[in-house]
Amino acid sequence: SQKIEQNSEALNIQEGKTATLTCNYTNYSPAYLQWYRQDPGRGPVFLLLIRENEKEKRKERLKVTFDTTLKQSLFHITASQPADSATYLCALGVPYGQNFVFGPGTRLSVLP
Amino acid sequence: DSGVTQTPKHLITATGQRVTLRCSPRSGDLSVYWYQQSLDQGLQFLIQYYNGEERAKGNILERFSAQQFPDLHSELNLSSLELGDSALYFCASSVADSGSWTQYFGPGTRLLVL
Numbered sequence: 001s002q003k004i005e006q007n008s009e010a011l012n013i014q015e016g017k018t019a020t021l022t023c024n025y026t027n028y029s030p031a032y033l034q035w036y037r038q039d040p041g042r043g044p045v046f047l048l049l050i051r052e053n054e055k056e057k058r059k060e061r062l063k064v065t066f067d068t069t070l071k072q073s074l075f076h077i078t079a080s081q082p083a084d085s086a087t088y089l090c091a092l093g094v095p096y097g098q099n100f101v102f103g104p105g106t107r108l109s110v111l112p
Numbered sequence: 113d114s115g116v117t118q119t120p121k122h123l124i125t126a127t128g129q130r131v132t133l134r135c136s137p138r139s140g141d142l143s144v145y146w147y148q149q150s151l152d153q154g155l156q157f158l159i160q161y162y163n164g165e166e167r168a169k170g171n172i173l174e175r176f177s178a179q180q181f182p183d184l185h186s187e188l189n190l191s192s193l194e195l196g197d198s199a200l201y202f203c204a205s206s207v208a209d210s211g212s213w214t215q216y217f218g219p220g221t222r223l224l225v226l
Binding site: 034041042043045046049089091101102103104105 | 114116145147154155157160168200202204214215216217218219220222
């Protein structure tokens with residue numbers, strides 16, 4: 001069956017360190033993978049998109065990798081700050097006319 | 113502010129009742145998605161419309177229905193409500209209907225069924 005997993009429900013790290021979040025999927029063939037940030041009680045906010053033919057994408061302190069062989073994406077936040085504390089969701093983009101699927105999310109807490 | 117608006121922000125109703133949630137997409141976006149988010153289920157895709165036509169269906173119950181109007185706003189109708197329907201309902205919009213396009217989420221409607 002199709003499944004998306006994100007490494008853990010919650011991740012605590014110290015301010016200044018690099019946070020690494022994992023998104024694994026099975027029985028999907030996504031053409032795109034997106035990462036979103038969600039704060040409590042609010043809608044998800046888009047962060048980065050990576051295509052299946054791209055290995056890595058960067059935006060400021062954020063970096064995403066996409067390994068279609070391992071069926072895995074890694075999301076890194078470098079020099080993390082308490083303001084980065086939120087839930088991070090990965091989402092698989094499939095071709096036209098099909099579902100857009102979100103993972104369960106990882107709640108990141110950056111401790112001062 | 114994503115540019116997507118949802119009304120109402122909060123809704124409290126009783127079991128067995130029917131409610132309508134409304135969404136206005138960002139200007140220029142043709143695609144509207146509806147999601148349900150509860151504490152134990154995460155963000156669940158319900159249904160997608162593109163330029164007035166149903167494009168994709170997820171885990172949407174038969175008691176739920178949606179439509180997208182010519183002005184591109186969308187409504188999600190929930191009927192015969194049960195306690196388990198209590199959740200945050202999000203609408204999102206995007207320019208097109210493939211997974212390559214960013215989805216912009218509205219602030220959500222918090223539904224409480226008593």
